[in-house]
Amino acid sequence: MKKITRITGWQAFWPIMILLGILIFNVIITGGSFLEMKIVDHHLYGRIIDIIRNGSKLMLLSIGLTLVLATGGTDISVGSTMAISGAVACSIISGTLLTGVGGNVFVAILVALLAGAACGAWNGFLVSKIKIQPIVATMILMVAGRGIAQLITRGKIVTVNSDAYYFINGGYIFGLPFPLFIVGFALLLSLLLTKRTAFGLFLEATGCNSNASKFTGIHVSKIKFLVYTCSGILAAIAGLIESAGIKGADCNNAGLMIELDAILAVAIGGTSLNGGRFSIPASIVGAIILQSITTTVYAIGVPPEIIQVIKAVLVIIICLFQSTQFKTAMMNKLRIRKVA
């Protein structure tokens, strides 16, 4: 019994159950074809692979947002940061920016990541030093970011022609899509950072009670600065995957509204938006849940115009399942019925 409560008490338990539910539903409605995988040219293809590949951006963002939300903040500029990162990388590769490097892909990626870090650092500066409310502080970049991206691309959609760059989204290693490895690497790094150093503890303490944390000697503003910077870098990576996928930088549409999905993914993963306890794996599961819902809704042929509504309803149900109050209320109801 104790073992069971330990497993159900794990933050990622309910998200995983929900995900399994969605997957099983998919298997049933597709009559099994959902699970089918084909190997073509040593590459794995199939629905599940699609979900993971398409969800990779969301997963990356949800890692960064888990850290930000754990401090009690929020970051709604990640979509714009994606656009900036894509714009920087594509402009360098196509030779309109930093012409000196001659379109070197590695330089392009590096500069794009730096740009993402700078965006994150800017948010971190506004939140931790100027002490602007996080949602307002990051809204500045959310609005201005797309303009900055337009400036970088001079208002055009920049297309690139580089197989090395396409590899970021479309490449395969050991038969698995490359974005999967990026997510795995980011997950590993973030777990090392939060579990093998005291960063995780400081994050939770800051999110629970930043005042008391300051009194115990934690540099709360440094912690905050750091998480926004991490979020910026992860958004930049997501931006690279996005632009490599469409083989160009589309400043107006890259990562549009994705910040809301990312926050939702973290919420589905059970991390409170008020800060405190967090779980990065649970957020990743949350991101996969969102991606599979999208895939499912398309698969069962819901008309595109009401997809958002269906998604909203599903999200409400998931959030109810995550709420302790709801769970205890349901348990009590069940118990009463049993007694009666």
Added chain:
Amino acid sequence: MNTEPILIELLHITKKYSEAVVALNDVRFQLNRGEIHALLGENGAGKSTLIKVLTGVEKRNSGIISFEGKEINPRSPQEAQDIGISTVYQEVNLCPNLSVAENIYIGREPKKGGRIDWNAINNQAKKLMEKFDLDINVTKRLDSYSVAIQQMVAIARASDISAKVLILDEPTSSLSRLEVDKLFDTMRLLRSQGMGIIFVTHFLDQVYEVTDTITVLRNGEYVGTYATAQLSRVELVGKMIGKEYSQISDKLQPHVEAETEGKLFADLQEVTGLGTVRDMNMSICYGEVLGLSGLLGSGRSETARLIFGIDKIEKGDLEIKGERVSLKSTLDAIKAGIAFCPEDRKTDGIVGDLSVRENIILALQAKKGMLNRITRQEAEEIAEQYIKKLEIKTPTSEQLVKNLSGGNQQKVILARWLATNPELLILDEPTRGIDIGTKAEIQKIVTDLAKQGMAVIFISSEIDEMLRCCSRIAILRDYKKIAEIKGSAISEQTIMRYIAGGEIDEKDY
């Protein structure tokens, strides 16, 4: 017009937040026409709760409120204001981005032909301000004036709504001496017009300067109402902290005798904080418990905050072990061997949603740095060690701290600091709101630590406790150290005499 002298009468007011938390117990209060009435009491005495009950912010459990002889039941500050009871809070609650005139007439703008008559507003506002001897441009934004003027505007607005009762809730804490004088002139003017004023403050000097009557509350109970002119300061302090001056025997000597002077740990020289403590000289030695005594707002906690690096030292030197230091953050202070249990356990102390184990290792972890992680096993050992040592009552070290009782939370914070192995431990009201048993335990821990050689600064509003724990006591008043007593000179009488300050009535001895 009703000419009955009694404006407000509160009888048998009881307010319980829960069965255990009784904020007011059978309290009465009476305000007359043309009277400035001080409402006094230490923190938690029930002053603000009484104000809230009177103005309808909080619902009372029982009791009667009557206004000019008629029973009233205001359900909101708005209703209270309509009856004639206006409140001006410490924080001005007007609209800073509107003009002075707009602020005065907001919600009751004079209209002409369906449109707001701006000329009337501005002219009337100007006249009103002149009545208060304030020559300001009423069309300028409110926030372009000082807090004092803003407060005056709030008072003017309240008096103009023909308020008969004005409640001033600690209006002077952010005002300069000159501004306070101005405020007092205004209060006297209103008094002469027959208004009744309730004045909540913790500055005794001001009580004696401006009030006619004093009502004292203590621990939610009514202590008494006195004519200001007939109550000496020492008596007043006695009423507030619950000791009759004449009853105090000198038997309560400190049991921690001042031992031979220990080695100096920290030395404050002419330390001044921004808007707080002024020219503080103080030394703290190993092996002693130094008490900081004084009323709320005397600079006790502020001194502690300066030593712990929370607030910046504006002027003067802080020397630790003979070396001048400048503490830029709490972490610097922790690294210098200082630990601090803050006054407000809930907001500044515990991290409620984390476990006992995590709360205990938090400061040690911060001291060690982020990369030098304390492993789970080490953390559990540290936690178990202190749970045992301080007898913290918790089922396991994984229990969330918010589920512990107040006393055990305080012990967790104490454990957190002891884990960092500090040389100076600062305790700000460590036993507030804690049951008697745990209180005694904490006091014993403190004196034991000093015996083992730790330097301790102990801050408490309870003089008994100070007598029991401290070997030396510095007394603060109005952000200044006014005396230091030690050893056999420590007695309740001396402390109270210094806390009260001002001229001391000889016959009281």
